[in-house]
Amino acid sequence: MVTEMGTSSSSSTSDHIHAVGHFLLRHYSHPLRSILLSPDPLLHYPLIIDFAELTEANPSLAYLLFSQPTQFLPLFDEAAHLAQDTMFKGIKDRNSVILKDFVHVRINISGSPLEFPETFPSIGRVRVKHRGILLTLKGTVIRSGAIKMIEGEREYQCRKCKHIFKIYPELETGNSIRLPTSCPSKGARPCEGANFQFVENSIICHDYQEIKIQESTQVLGVGSIPRSITIILKDDLVDMVKAGDDIIVTGVLSAKWSPDLKDVRCDLDPFLMANHVRRTNELKSDIDIPVDVVKKFEQFWLDFKDNPLKGRNAILQGICPQVFGLFTVKLAVALTLIGGVQHIDASGTKVRGESHLLLVGDPGTGKSQFLKFAAKLSNRSVITTGLGSTSAGLTVTAVKDGGEWMLEAGALVLADGGLCCIDEFDSMREHDRATIHEAMEQQTISIAKAGLVTTLSTRTIVFGATNPKGQYDPNQPLSVNTTLSGPLLSRFDIVLVLLDTKNPEWDAIVSSHILFEKEDTEKSDEDLTNVWTLPMVRRYIHYVKGYFKPVLTKEAKRVISSYYQLQRRSATENAARTTVRMLESLIRNWALFLIAAHARLMFRNEVTRLDAIAAILCIESSMTTSAIVDSVGNALHSHFTENPDQEFAKQEKVILEKLKSIDDYSDSNGLEELNCR
Template sequence: MDECSGTGKDLAGYLIRHHSDQLRSIILSPDPPLHYPLYVDFAELMDEHPPVAHLLFSQPTHYLPLFDQAALWAQKIIYPDLKGWDNASLKEFVHVRIDVSGSPLESPETFPSIGRIRVKHRGILLTLKGTVIRSGAVKMIEGEREFICRKCKIRFKVYPELETRNTLPQPLSCPSQGSKICEGTSFQFVEGSTVCHDYQEIKIQESTQVLGVGAIPRSIPIILMDDLVDIVKAGDDIIVTGVLSAKWSSVLKDVRCDLDPVLIANHVRRTNELKSDIDIPDDVVMTIKQFWLKFKDAPLKGRNAVLRGICPQIFGLFTVKLAVALTLIGGVQHVDASGTKIRGESHLLLVGDPGTGKSQFLKFAAKLSNRSVITTGLGSTSAGLTVTAVKDGGEWMLEAGALVLADGGLCCIDEFDSMREHDRATIHEAMEQQTISIAKAGLVTTLGTRTIVFGATNPKGHYDPSQTLSVNTALSGPLLSRFDIVLVLLDTKNPEWDAVVSSHILGQADPERGKQDDDFDNIWPLSMLRRYIHFVKGYFKPVLTKEAERVISSYYQMQRRIAVQNAARTTVRMLESLIRLAQAHARLMFRNEVTRLDAITAILCIESSMTTSAIVDSVGNALHSNFTDNPDGEYAKQERLILKRLSSIDEVTDPNDVAASIT
């Protein structure tokens, strides 16, 4: 137990000084046979015992067991004080888990990407970050077995070898040492000496967002044991610390037998809720608040300044940029008394002619989201979108697809029309219920997919405005009703628009124009937009005002009465979409309540996605929508028109209530 630079007594003393609360709770726990974790902060250890911290990093296979033994020793020191308490007992299985967050080990050398793991990383305390793509079943393995030498009667333990896939080797010779070396080769197994461990293998893959174009994301198997099993599932983002080892690949005829790298985990941290890749300092929050104070008298002008930062290389397309912003921000998830969830995430579909910038918006939206997966319809099967069952070592496992990997983020599907009908049907449940229920190879389970779906598709042949959206896109009504906004981008010939667009594209090379675009009020940079969207999603939970409720309710009832061509879209889902979009717009406007302005904007977004407008005489082509010089004045006209139309048509809501709100 004694070591030159740190004895077991020193380690136990350190644990008592810094982790006595954890040790007490372990001793007072009611179940002695369980395995208990004891979390040690590596940064703290480095401050107090730099030599021990260095040895733990460079020789973890030797020092981690010493720490586990020190935890048992520390229990014996604390135990007499707790002896009179109920359930107080010494626990045999305590595992020290090293948390490296905030320590120097979070450097590129000891925190490489999975694709950069090399032989030099073997044997040190290594930290990796990735997404769980496969989660195996929890098994039981033998951790040790005790034998007696028939000749000299010495007892010794045999441990499994990872290289040979955890097989327990039979002892070949007696391990006795000293003056009388026994050469016995006959051994007897000690009954009841077997120690078993829970065992699970998962596989993590590096994030595709940090890779360059053309790079293939690499993956590595992770071994979880004892208290670490079953704490992560497919689709989770995790940071895992452990020891890199290797095991022989399975023997196949005429195939070279290699050593496959594998990480034996010591500490696992889920980062789904942390979203650590977007950092929002206080000075950025102050900048945002000052920005909105500046536009207090003209809030829509401030909103448009934010929207200009979305795909700045594409001229105009105000409606599309607003729809992208509202989709990424989303509404507030609602859970009723029965536990039924109403999703807060919005879905967006762009239907347009070639060359209208659909793929550009998809790629830019993926950059704005802190977690995104981009795929194409032709290159995606139903298994690739949802989950696939794979056989590994004689055991069936589930491997996460695009929608599961994008859980909590964005899934962009380009060429939506080229997906097979069967594959499109598999995402119905994922879009509305935000789960994927599967029954494959005897594996029956449900996975979470709290994902925004952003699709882009070409119309089927030439777009015919007289036909329904379902006919023009060859997408079924149930699928279309799940999209909050469906925008049609038609490349109609408009000489004035073509002249403006061409001058914009030619002017992008103008250095003077570039200097103007650097002004914060004119265009927001990508990093600022990401932070802003992330901040408003987490900070604001907008609530509908009575006025906004009346406007949304009146519009929905009117649509239900007059809907003929848009029957597939005018379901209860439309009402939920209106609420989500109004909440998203309130967040975009940096507010915590949904006002009439947000409700009217949500109505305008829904109107833009209708084949025939029910309330606005001329919505116009979304492709030719542009930013106006006086958006607040334009909005006042639209608001007056919409409220007047609602008050004249509505029969359920008192017209005086709505008309009075105009003034």
């Protein structure tokens, strides 16, 4: 009876292999042909198949693969060899074709039922019930180990019956080899020999790498600690990802025995043996924008066609609505999150499209509220405080794990492609603040620690908030009032000062707003004319950021040129702009970032004079002294006017008259100087 059961099991396995081979030949003949025509026979080749396609072609086989991946994934690899051999026999000219020994079937679950939460849990919700199924996890790589070589299999021969069999090391026990108690040969008379001999040159090794991924902090509640799990990559999967990458990994959950230490409980450390890894850096957003929502945006701007700035202000009022007024701050936050257009200049240098924002203000002016709300608007964000952050926690650190050094990503690396909010910026030590200079300007972090020399990407927006040192003195430079160094301040493109000065009129407006404001409990996404909810503002920012690529008009270029020359003339008289870099960054990023961001905010692909003038007002408000407007005013007391278009017309007239006073207003010399920079 045992023989019959063994024969039945063998027959079932053979049927499954032939079924998979038939499926591969029918649906994946082109990838198989590409593998056959590849010149190197020693490489490991991936054959990526879609689980959704397998489910449609053979539902029972797809279920067996999902429920018993440990048993069926090797069968899929065998089927790939069988399909490769079948295709090889059908090729007439076999001289240029080489059969490959290492072909691995990789399962892509995108668009399949396996994307449901039960089989796609967050890392913190992985439990014992997920062991033994084809599991998919999503996270950010926080640690990347070195690539090693690991033994995958070896052969032994029974000294009694000369039967040769394979032994596979167990990762669960530290890749140790366990020989069978008796010869595993099958036949009418089983051999009971227990003496085995190693077969020379039978060891097959694999590339091996361990990484660690962590779940996104945005999906966690307050007080929750983000969980992480070790991922094991082998063969063609190694060196695919680096620290800071967002990945979706599919594999089989298993566990390792922790080291056996005296008087220490021996636990099992979970890990995921990866079968397929997909980088999602280009798909960082989980924001779904239906077509009907886009039509709402288009209809909204049609309604405000005659008074566009009133429509813009309606959107801005949806940013941090719990804070009354602060129009300038809300405009700066919106422009920072939307961002400009990144480009490469004539010399090949990449000019960043992201800008950095710093709020300097007295306690109680709402700085932290803006930081938290901005983090909610961004599709990827990290919030930290200066008091609880070190240079290693912000950038990257080298840690020793299992006898080897690994890189562990910090806040700026984890926020790559998103927003990094740093509250209490003044609480950071001077040494820690100096480490983020490169990350803010070059958008990279270069490290050389413990023999690890590399560069990581930090294409992130830095949004900082700090208190002034004592009483703010408008006559002193910003570096004196904030104790922040000039090089660090110069990297912030917009610096807004919020001073809690005594203003009876403003205090009366705020108090009446707090006491008599009627709470609108029926806010919805339907009426965009009066109410912009958080989800709608988030969708709008994401849509305009990805859809519009604004182009400068001649009129906007003339305004840029004139303002640039005016700033150059007044730079020596302006105590706030103490460094050349601050002036250059203000003008360069104003031209390439602020007006492009404002055009996007206005739902346009064309940069007009309106955008240039609005950007001038934002830049002028970002400094304590102004080069073009006599009285900038306190950003804390800036409010939303009832008729913004009429108010803007007055400001535009004043600014244009100021610019026309420059002799070279119609000349393009300033523009050429700006472009060459």
